[in-house]
Amino acid sequence: MTATADAPATARPEIGASRRRKEDQRLLTGRTRWTDNIQLPGMLHVAMVRSPFAHARITNIDTSAAKSAPNVVSVFTGAEVAEEQGTLITAWPVTPEQNTPNHPPIAVDRVAFAGEVVAVVVARSAAEARDAAELVEVDYDELPAVLDLKEAAKDEVLAHPDLGTNKSAFWQLDSAGQGSGGAVDEAIAEARSNGIVIEREYRQQRLVPAFMEPRSVVCDPTGEQITLWTSSQVPHIVRFALAATTGVPESKIRVIAPDVGGGFGGKLQTTPEEWITFLAGRRLGRPVKYTETRSESLMAGHHGRDQWQKLTLAATKEGRVTGLKVDLLADLGSYAAIVGGGVPVLGAWMFNAIYKFDSYQFNVTNLYTNKTWVDAYRGAGRPEATYAIERLMDELAAELGKDPLEVREMNWIKHEEFPFTTVAGMTYDSGNYEAATARAKEMFGYDELKAEQQRRRESNDGIQLGIGVSTFTEMCGLAPSRILGQLNYAAGGWEHADIRMLATGKVEVITGVSPHGQGHETAWSQIVADRLGVPFEDVEVLHGDTQISHRGLDTYGSRSLVVGGEAVVRAADKVIEKARTVAAHMLESSEDDLEFANGRFGVRGTEQGVTIQEVAMASFHAHDLPEGAEPSIDASATFDPDNF
């Protein structure tokens, strides 16, 4: 985080205090606002017909029986809405040459994974929609499917025959090439003749994010505007992408993420189901709802991880790492998801972790298969890297017969070396791994456990003791925007906040991030309470509705606090500055003589003062404001970090 001016001292800082969460009352009593709770007059329900095949040509779809089923309002196929359905976008083509399959929300003539939507039924009730969906008859010609990553790399069976290859993109970071280190092949050659080389291949298995609340979308086309409620981490991105691909002006679309039951990356997608529900609502001019079943969620919601990691580590005989070469095969699944291609790339800066290597090369080949698409999941590319390098460190220690922590310490950045630019080219501003490790060892009783382990080994005890250690560092809060641009990422990395000072002294904080369990309402209240010196209870945090929070880039990549929280701090500081002018006028003093502490502007050396809440009232009635001051002390800030 970038340094900001010191916070005003408060009697008892909110930050660091343990607070009961503001969001809990409604969650504990069931007075919640999940998307699936929404019922609107005349609302219709959507059911999807999904492909049972991983790869098949659609030869015919007969919807006649479904259309005549009771209370069915509409049935449509991809071919029938080909013109209006738009296409799903990927926000991160990792190279300009990336091969990207066209991705219509409803398959038109071919399906590329089991679970892909082939037809849509809209009926009066969810039950009737499901009944009619069973009546849709789809004829498929099954095509050979490529399901295995290494098979996909051979390009024999193609996930998308029209692309002519399974390869999406190849992306490289080379320390010699970018000048952040030496040539890795030389380091490996040197180690082969005069050091240690460790070659390993690790599997990062595919997994499912599995948020507890199944995804749900409600579309309400009222008047000129279309409102979409969606169980999403990224309402702003959904709005932008809908506008960009459907031709509906962004200003006519309002996206709301109400209470959202977990995401874990799984809800940062812009989904076919959102597009389809939006389309159904627009076509029919009536509110429609789609709520997935868990089975659908597991099949069609994006998956995570799925890589083969080939690694070559070069070290001196003493164990100092001289080079690391990483070759990844990454499965994107059937389509390039919103940031799917970029997820493995994020590992590029993390394989070197907290260590100093002389040389480094990272290569990733992104491949398509006929499986569910893959995108961000908890840490997105970075834990995969940690897993690999930390296992390699253990392997190196085993090879040397040394303590795994000793080998790590030999290689990590020493505290006096910060700020430090890594072999991957990233600057770490601060750190003290020695102190943190010493503390962890003490808390863990590392030396005692080591001794016990030794005893058990020697006595051949029936129960043996294993001790695992890992270090972890993460770049969080994908930013700055400038670097994201260089990486071909379509969006920025900034975040926005507004603070509204209400006449009665209450404070509304509007944040562009979109919580789904993190407790931002509580944390942001603490930040603002400290900064403005107002009671925690007087702060209300609003989020997740593009009509209220008009600017934002949402919640993913551990960005909410470090980027969104800082935007809140900056907005608060602007409020204080605006209030200072009014306060000076109210106190008939000069701004320079005012001190702001604990929510009060005091005239230095006197008892005189006025609270920021009184200033809010004064700005509201605006009867007596300084020359040129606007009658508002509200403020906004957009923050773009200058480093990862």
Added chain:
Amino acid sequence: MIPAQFDYVAPATVEEALSALAEAGDEAKVLAGGQSLLPVLRMRLNAPSMVIDLSKIESLRGVRDEGDELAIGAMTTYQTLLDDASVREHLLLLTKATETIADPQIRHRGTVGGALAHADPAGDLGAAALALDASFVVTGSSGSRTVPASEFFSGLFETAIGEDELLTEIRFPKHTGWGAHYEKFVRVSHQWSIVAVAATVKADGGTIQEARIGLTNMGDRPLRATGVEQALVGQPATEDAVRAAAETAAEGTNPPSDLNGDADYRRSIVPVLTRRAVLAAAGA
């Protein structure tokens, strides 16, 4: 998540239920606790046109002491069984196996009859019923017949209950004073048995006099490890003796291969589980 349409009746007597069954034929499904049937209907793996709910038939509920036997009504819930002191006293194995089934919510609804009629090879009650020599009272329009446990399970999800019949009662000979243990092997809590062993043992001063052993998920139906039972007779309840006797536990089994383990894996762990179950049952 929403079942297909069906008609629903909730008869008050077994006779009414049987005539509803006769009328609807194989289009009907009997509903007991619903803990297996409703998931099947929700996933639309089955779509009966008629569901006959047995929950209003009071005569099918409860545990009766009939001298040498306990008679358990088909609609008796797992929870009732667990709360029943006479079951714990005379059929400890049944209590132990039931404790491992699913979770409290499901045990509040699921029934003994439903579980046994469902005949899932991974279900936990079948092996216990087999080990305890239960007999099954099956009732049709022409009256009731009693089927021994050894003939009740006839295949994967298949039993001796005819299409127009109901399972009405399960009778268990008392095993008063027998020790019991149900050794269920799962990877996570709240999972169906990968393999489980039901053991009940009559021991005297550290010597095993008699043993009954049932195996869960070692074939398309619950199985009995008679070879092990015989080998245990007269043996001391010691680690070594029981290990030796349990070695043949996989004989005659035909376990499935699935994501939780292949057939060989199951065969290799069943002697271990058998040893543990027998030792625990013998109180050793």
Added chain:
Amino acid sequence: MTRISVNVDGSSYTDEVEPRMLLVHYLRERLGKVGTVVGCDTSNCGACTVHLDGRSVKSCNVLAVQADGHEVKTIEGLADGDELHPVQKAFRECHALQCGYCTPGMIMQAVDLLQEKPDPSEEEIRHGLEGNLCRCTGYHNIVRAVQMAAGQEVTDVPTFEGSAS
């Protein structure tokens, strides 16, 4: 359509329902009791847990017609007016929820557990909640909350200052 009468959270309702309607859908869609939620298709997750005649059940695994003539209690009927139930309070005190989606089911099951075992051991708590999945918390603080609700001493959770409404 079948006519049913069900008492839910202290009020009696009479309705015509399709026999196939699940109790959870009846609660959510007919009665607007949206506090009870659906998390799965297989009755594994426990998010839909309510009490039927005083015992916990998964309301996705009960037909509305089966509740005819019975009493249902949901998360929305647990508090006494503004006064939270002790289990609700303990969940708040112990930070036993994050997104809160599993919370209604978790609380209803915890209440059932404490009815049966007023002073449960940690193992009994973990077993008693094995039919309820939580994706966010890792269960630790949920277990602590149940211990707190049982009146046991709980040491390793943060203590809160002040109150949030």
